[in-house]
Amino acid sequence: MAGVTISDRQLVAVLRPFVRATGPVLDVLRESDPLGLRARAAEAAARGAEPEELAHLRPTVRRRLLNGLASLRVPGTPAWERMTPAQRERWWVGRVGRFTALLTAIPGLGGALAQRFPVQSAVGAASQGVLLCAIAGEYGMTSHSDRVRLLAWVLFGRSVPHELAAGTDPAHDQAGEDANTADLTEELRGAQRDRGRVTLKAVAVTLWRLGRSLQAFGDELDNRPRGRLWHRMLGMIPVLGMFAGYLGERSALKRAVKMARRYRQQQAGGGHHPRDTP
Template sequence: MGEAITDRHVVAALRPFVRATGPMVDALREADPFGLVAGSEAGEAGEEPELKPKSRARLVEGLRSVRVPGTTAWSRMAAGERTDWWINRVGRFTSLLTAVPGLGGALADRLPIQDTLGAASQGVLLCAIAGERGVTDVGDRVRLVAWVLFEREIPAELAQGRFAGHDTAEEDAETGKLTEELDESSRRYGKVTLKASARTLWRLGRSLLAISDELEKRPSGRFYHHAIGMLPVVGMVGGYFGERAGLKRVAKRADEWFARNT
């Protein structure tokens, strides 16, 4: 029998995870896609070019109404609506990435790949949801992720990394490694690409292998999702719908945590 995973082990794994996840989701949230926010502000200030073609004006106005981070429509959404956006829109993408190992059926099920990617995906979305609720402190996000995914009630002081043996420099180095793909993508292309996001998700998942026994506790699908997931090829379908069901449970548990702690 392996060594029991303590709260300190969980915190040591989650602090760099949360720190690496935060910049990714926060950058997306604060972004101004297509320059819509800037364009909207310019329009309100009367700085729009008078000779702009009507068709272009309609297009810009239509894009401003799209509910994505950075737009005027997004800023008017309630926290609950933004949570639904992360779970239902971004969650489809992360669920698909997580379900891909299901192509191998029972063989892939014996490996921690799906739980690894699944826990990372759920953790990313939890940090995004936390941001929409104004929860930006690393320690608070650690407590949120630990409670929702692993059913752990982490003391606030421990979640802040205030315990014997905690190495701040080591945590900084690990955080830097987890965000290497994002940094490189930003330097090379001026933005975070889909490929960089997928690779970072895998790195985030691997960082949780130190507490691999905890990953099995995360919210997941029903028994029939797991049964389908044991089959070759179609296992991906079962895995996808299982991850989608798990995300709904993640959102529900997150609401419970916010109600108790904010």
């Protein structure tokens, strides 16, 4: 919708399903335990015993492994519970942010050709949106309406009314929102149904679906935090564009996080100040 002004109602109609769909994605990223060690260690600790898989190891090696699991800073571990919101924020940006930035940068293989289409910008905005929702949760911002208003402000420079963001407006289409949310999370549900677990591929496809849902905003996506000018210039070169795109998305995500921090501070202080791009 290049050149067309997007109303607050249209913006919220897309962002509410988006925010709702990030819930299952973040659950997967939080609970991911590829080797199963974290889950088995937690189960064994609850029984007051050690994981059977470690029983054959020498006591010193076993103790080191258990201490390593206890100090592992990932969601669901004791070490995570001891972390401050700021430390958890850095974890999301440093660990998960690398994965989303890499996925966003893939279209950069096409260089200038990829720049002609909004795919990379849309997936980049989706990646930022997912991470911003994750970080918002660490600071107690758990309601859909709060997260919708956060994304509207950071990604699009818009301050939307509470009533619209909460979905309590009389003209709100709840059935349409439910259908859109189901469409966005279809890959996750399919993987869970067919494999009994959510795969990395399912998460990647869902992120692309989230990006596709934002493509309707066209030029509005240019308002999102972006990388430096040199990132975008190098992004015009085939193959090298992917590397530049990765660095650009990492830079953009850090900018988005700073803006989200400013937004929370403004909300806490009761202020409504203009959005300044860092």
